[in-house]
Amino acid sequence: MQPQLSVIIPTHNRPHLLPLAVRSALQQTYAELEVVVVDDASDPPVQLPADPRVRILRLDPGRGGAGARNAGTEAARGRWVTYLDDDDVLLPHMAAVSIAALEAAPQTAFPVGVLSGLNKVNEHGEVLLTRLPPAHCPKGDHFFLEEPEPGRSPHTKQTLVVEREVVLAIGGWDETFRSRVHSEFFLRLNPACTLIGLPTVTYHLLTHTGTRVSGNPKLRQESFNQLIEKHRAAFEAHPKMFAEFVYKHAQTSYAMGQTSAALTHLLWALRLHPRHISAIAAHTAIDQMRQSLRLITPTRALPSA
Numbered sequence: 001m002q003p004q005l006s007v008i009i010p011t012h013n014r015p016h017l018l019p020l021a022v023r024s025a026l027q028q029t030y031a032e033l034e035v036v037v038v039d040d041a042s043d044p045p046v047q048l049p050a051d052p053r054v055r056i057l058r059l060d061p062g063r064g065g066a067g068a069r070n071a072g073t074e075a076a077r078g079r080w081v082t083y084l085d086d087d088d089v090l091l092p093h094m095a096a097v098s099i100a101a102l103e104a105a106p107q108t109a110f111p112v113g114v115l116s117g118l119n120k121v122n123e124h125g126e127v128l129l130t131r132l133p134p135a136h137c138p139k140g141d142h143f144f145l146e147e148p149e150p151g152r153s154p155h156t157k158q159t160l161v162v163e164r165e166v167v168l169a170i171g172g173w174d175e176t177f178r179s180r181v182h183s184e185f186f187l188r189l190n191p192a193c194t195l196i197g198l199p200t201v202t203y204h205l206l207t208h209t210g211t212r213v214s215g216n217p218k219l220r221q222e223s224f225n226q227l228i229e230k231h232r233a234a235f236e237a238h239p240k241m242f243a244e245f246v247y248k249h250a251q252t253s254y255a256m257g258q259t260s261a262a263l264t265h266l267l268w269a270l271r272l273h274p275r276h277i278s279a280i281a282a283h284t285a286i287d288q289m290r291q292s293l294r295l296i297t298p299t300r301a302l303p304s305a
Helices: 020-024 064-075 096-106 163-167 182-194 217-230 232-236 239-255 259-272 274-296
Strands: 006-010 031-039 054-059 080-083 113-119 127-131 161-163 194-206
Touching: 006 020, 006 064, 006 096, 020 031, 054 064, 064 080, 064 163, 064 182, 080 096, 080 163, 080 259, 096 113, 096 161, 096 194, 127 182, 161 163, 182 217, 217 232, 217 239, 232 239, 239 259, 239 274, 259 274
Parallel strands: 006 031, 006 080, 031 054, 113 194
Antiparallel strands: 080 161, 113 127, 113 161
8 A cells, every 4th residue: 555644753762652652653543654763873773563554764873853854754655744753642633634634725836734733741641731733824934933823833843744745845854953953944844835724633742751852951052043043034024023932042041041041032032022022021920920829829819910
């Protein structure tokens, strides 16, 4: 059977997590798929139970997350591709609802990709938060630099299903990036491809105590600056969301103990769009105050802002 969808799973040294991700891909209600596991120089090499739908592609030396995604895309046999992190899982209907939406999309001269919702889930299976993607990002937009509708979030990039040829046409994933890989990719994808957002949760982002590339403070700073330098024209064309992007980076820097970087980026955000950042900061302060009051007086109703 020729698969229509290739689920590409890049992995490195996560033998305790990978089988759950692979199993979630194999348990899809959509049958016409293959799973391409890209072993990015794991030690020991990846071993999985034999299944005709699963292929293991070994890279040695490793090429990093972006390189593993590129290798998987090049090896994929499906018309459509999606990328599953080795520490996350797909819900059983993910492939079916995504492919159905792609097949129902109006036939146009330009390509279309689909995003769906995700839950962040802790080790007990409790949902910590839910994110739904922007409903419609037309070709020519810049995804997270556009203002999303209320209740929608661009932080759903892991759920992408798109034609393999589109990924190849835009040059694949930039292997010079170690962090901010998805953000960089989408700044090239959306200008070439319309993105449709489905109000359906299909993906679980799992919290765990293992290492993540995004948890490396030095790497996050370097990749943040690299991203802005590469796509400076796009950022400067969207000053409001550029400022919000820098402000959120300042928040993350502070949470990771990088106080000097946090202050630098907070001041930068304020210079970019003072009114918007002041409003966000005020809203954040109110939320923090409410949370503090809840901890002190949990049974007392709080007034509306």
